[in-house]
Amino acid sequence: MELKKINSLKNNFYALSLVWKMCPRIIIFLALSKLLYYFGWLFYSAFFMRYVINALQNGETFSAIMxxxxxxxAIFATMALYNSFVLGYIKPTSDTEVNKKLYQMLFKKSCNVELECFENSDFYDKYTLAMKNADTRIIETVDTFFGLFFGFIASIFAFIFMFQVDKFSVAFIFLPIIGNFYFRRLNSHIEYQRNKEMAPHNRRIDYINRIMYLKDYAKEIRLTNIFNLLKRQYTDAITGVADVTKKFVLKSAFFHWFYVMFTFTFIFEGLLIYGAYRTLVSETMTLAQLAVITSMMVSTTWILIGFTDSVTASFKNGLFIDYLRTFLEYEEKIPEDYDGADPGNEIESIEFRGVGFAYKDIPVLKNLNMKFEGKKTYALVGHNGAGKSTIIKLLLRFYDPTEGEILLNGRNIKEYNLQKYRALFATAFQDNRMFSMSVADNVTLGENIPAEERDKIVTEALQLSGVYEKVMSLPQGINTTLTREFDDEGAVLSGGEFQKIVVSRAFARRCPIKVFDEPSSALDPIAEYKLFDNILKACKENTLLFISHRLSSVQNADHVFLLENGEVREEGTHRELMAKHGIYADMYEKQAENYLADKTKQTEGIWA
Known part of the structure; x- marks a missing residue:
């Protein structure tokens, strides 16, 4: 527990130093605001009230009092004006500056960490927590820090002032301390347990609420009885929330009652009774002292409440800052800005030498030995899970091998400048993603292409992938926005059309190595044949590597690697592999039989 407190304190100081680097003025203004806030409470009760009452009792002139x-x-008006200036001008402009600089840091870091981080659920959870409202939460952390610091000092002065007026009255201050630090904490623990038990029910409610307004589910809801099932689940979830609420309501109400009584009632009523007795019965306290104690009681209570809130918030914010700090201070295994040797543009060979790879201690590739020579065409084939896509990820240095090495022109790829090395590749991934931008932007993906050449390159790429006519039928051609995320007139293409856009990216990029990962998975056989024919023609001057589960598309490759369970089981040309009558030949013949069977069914369907 003590270690957590120390770490939370360190994280708050880290937030302070981070914001100071980004925007020092917000630190100064927030500190001054908190100082003035607590000063106002102490000044009014400890000085203002005491002076006015003593002045009246001592016969001071009206003009002196006024x-x-x-x-x-004038002082309080100036303070109010200052707070208005901070809230109306300083904070909004500073928040914008912090937002800009902090997210630049976060985005730069997120682009620099290796792909493995995004596939690691623990790291990814911390990353998303660090990114969510990071700018407002870090400002809140700084504000809370000063609330904690000046609240602590103000609490000490409040004790001293009350002790000076009446040393026994200090005992009453312990009542709000007990209320805030004990009963409020117990109530917070109950709320945590309640929210924890409600979480599964709330997730179900959120899920159904989301389904009801997403277009992805609209057809099923209208064509089936799924709505009744969702309604039943929703009702069960609401009932579950109500049951959890009933379970904790008595405990929560009980501790909340004690919190209110100790924090407000006991100190207010108790101190008034104590002061009245001293003033009216024992006559050991003056009316001025009673007025000051009463005023100090109110100020001290709110000072302690503010201080307690800051303590609670500082631990809560400390956890968020810990996520932020962990992410920003993470040392990348494969930093995107790694600087090394220039690989040049000539590809003599790429070689996998004894490469092994394990993901979370689960072997994916074993003793892989493959060589790709420049300006030749290679195909990787095999069943799902054979390790084909992992080879591409290793080749692009999204990961590094756990065993062996990968060589480019005889040199370990780890020695090259990472950005320049990756610039050698144009890739079309199977798990493609489309951006809510124009068709042209989705093809070029921000490549620095001269304006006069851009349209020509995009057009050629779209023609090669077989989607040019479809794109030109759209309202604004290659300038049409894809998806309707931000444009109601945006285009929503079919799966096959989207895949062709992705393939266009590899055609558009000028580089020596082209990689196609299942480029035809969403295409019919005729479109697939045309696409692979275009790939082979357009990439004859490139080193070409493609993955395909349809063996009919690899017949023209210079060399084929068949993978099974992370190992190369067979390799050679299509003819050589067919002549072996091994795994490759068996797969090819079965696919051919299935294709002929499907074709026969289609023909019978036409004549039926």
Whole structure:
């Protein structure tokens, strides 16, 4: 527990230093705001009330009292003006500056960490927590820090002032301390347990609420009885929330009652009774002292409440800052900005030498030995899970092998400048993603292409992938926005059309190595044949590597690697592999039989 407190304190100081680097003025203004806030409470109760009452009792002139009140009003008016200036101008402009600089840091870091981080659920959870409202939460952390710091100092002064007036009255201050630090904490623990038990029910409610307004589910809801099932689940979830609420309601109400009584009632009523007795019965306290103690009681209570809130919030914010700090201070295994040797543009060979790879201690590739020579065509084939896509990820240095090495022109790829090395590749991934941008932007993906050449390159790429006519039928051609995320007139293409856009990316990029990962998975056989024919023609001057589960598309490759369970089981040309009558030949013949059977069914369907 003590270690957590120390770490939370360190994280708060880290947030302070981070914001200071980004925007020092917000630190200064927030600190001054908190200082003035607590100063106002102490000044009013400890000085203002004491002076006015003593002045009246001592027969001070009306003009002297009014001058003091006027000065006090001027001070508080200036403080109010300052707070308005901070809230109306300083904070909004500073928040914008912090937002810009902090997210630049976060985005830069997220682009620099290796792909493995995004596939590691623990790291990814912390990453998303660090990114969510990071700018507002880090400002809140700084504000809370100063609330904690000046609240602690103000609490000490409040004790001292009350002790000076009446040393026994200090005992009453322990009541709100017990209320805030004990009963409020117990109530917070109950709320945590309640929210924890409600979480599964709330997730179900959120899920159904989301389904009801997403277009992806609209057809099924209208064509089936799934709505009744969702309604039943929703009702069960609401009932579950109600049951959890009933379970904790008595405990929560009980501790909340004690919190209110100790924090407000006991100190207010108790101190008033104590002061009245001293003033009216024992006559050991003056009316001025009673007024000051009463005023100090109110100030001290709110100072302690503010201080307690800051303590609670600082631990809560400390956890968020810990996620932020962990992410920003993470040392990348494969940093995107790694600087090394220039690989040049000539590809003589790429070689996998004894490569092994394990993901979370589960072997994926074993003793892999493959060589790709420049300006030749290679195919990777095999069943799902054979390790084909993992080879591409290793080749692009999304991961590094756990065993062996990968060589480019005889040199370990780890020695090359990572950005320049990756610039050698144009890739079309199977698990493609489309951006809510124009068709042209989705093809070029931000490549630095001269404006006069851009349209020509995009057009050629779309023609090669077989989607040019479809794109030109759209309202604005290659400038049409894809998806309707931000544009109601945006285009929503079919799966096969989207895949062709993705393939166009590899055609558009000027580089020596082209990689196609299942480029035809969403295409019919005729479109697939045309696409592979275009790939082979357009990439004859490139080193070409493609993955395909349809063996009919690899017949023209210079060399085929068949993988099974992370190992190369067979390799050679299509003819050589067919002549072996091994795994490759068996797969090819079965696919051919299935294709002929499907074709026969289609023909019978036409004549039926």
């Amino acid at each position: 001058i003091f009140i006027a000065i006090t009003v």
